[in-house]
Amino acid sequence: xxxxxxxxSRVICKSGTSxxxxxxxxxxxxxxxxxxxQFPKQSLMLMATSNEGSKATYExxxxxxxxxxxxxxxxxxxxxxxxxxxxDSSFYICSAPGLGSITDTQYFGPGTRLxxx
Amino acid sequence: AQKVTQAQTEISVVEKxxxxxxxxxxxxxxxxxxxxxxxxxxxxxxxxxxxNSFDEQNEISGRYSWNFQKSTSSFNFTIxxxxxxxxxxxxxxxxxDGANNLFFGTGTRLxxxP
Numbered sequence: 001x002x003x004x005x006x007x008x009s010r011v012i013c014k015s016g017t018s019x020x021x022x023x024x025x026x027x028x029x030x031x032x033x034x035x036x037x038q039f040p041k042q043s044l045m046l047m048a049t050s051n052e053g054s055k056a057t058y059e060x061x062x063x064x065x066x067x068x069x070x071x072x073x074x075x076x077x078x079x080x081x082x083x084x085x086x087x088d089s090s091f092y093i094c095s096a097p098g099l100g101s102i103t104d105t106q107y108f109g110p111g112t113r114l115x116x117x
Numbered sequence: 118a119q120k121v122t123q124a125q126t127e128i129s130v131v132e133k134x135x136x137x138x139x140x141x142x143x144x145x146x147x148x149x150x151x152x153x154x155x156x157x158x159x160x161x162x163x164x165x166x167x168x169n170s171f172d173e174q175n176e177i178s179g180r181y182s183w184n185f186q187k188s189t190s191s192f193n194f195t196i197x198x199x200x201x202x203x204x205x206x207x208x209x210x211x212x213x214d215g216a217n218n219l220f221f222g223t224g225t226r227l228x229x230x231p
Binding site: 034041042043044045046049091093095105106107108109110111113 | 152154159160161162164167208212218219220221222223224226
């Protein structure tokens, strides 16, 4: 089946630094990818939709300047958490629709656990 | 607006018991998709099932079965003869037609006790 990878799987950084998280679709192309965040013992909340060749679409309440998204190619989307603070510590998960169908199954990456000290 | 409610926060069962995880959804769309995902301790979401709003047939896959009832806006998930490996957080999710993003419920943490 379709596979989505994320890198790194875990990152610890100091407050004020920026962290880049990569999301790759390994055996299929994805013009759209989604970024979610999950706080401990909570649900996944959609942050933004990453669109290849155009700007990302952010959900209400998500700061565009803080969470920079770049969909560099049909298989790669990156999320950069700029000037990270402890409250940004979370589990970040990306997903991509498989097989190119708009309503096809979403395949999720394994997630990136960010800890900001 | 879309909303998915999983009223059961945590459930514990003894191995071999059957367990049903409830999911109730709200949407104004006439066409939509419902999903169940499993999230084991490793964190990676595992796809279990997708069902479109026009298909109310119940589905069985091994020890798993799903009961979709449009009249009550519910999409419940039953695990028969539970096993320790079933211990995980289970998420129900909804995707409106024409959109790829998922609206997740708050999840149900299932613990199967040996």
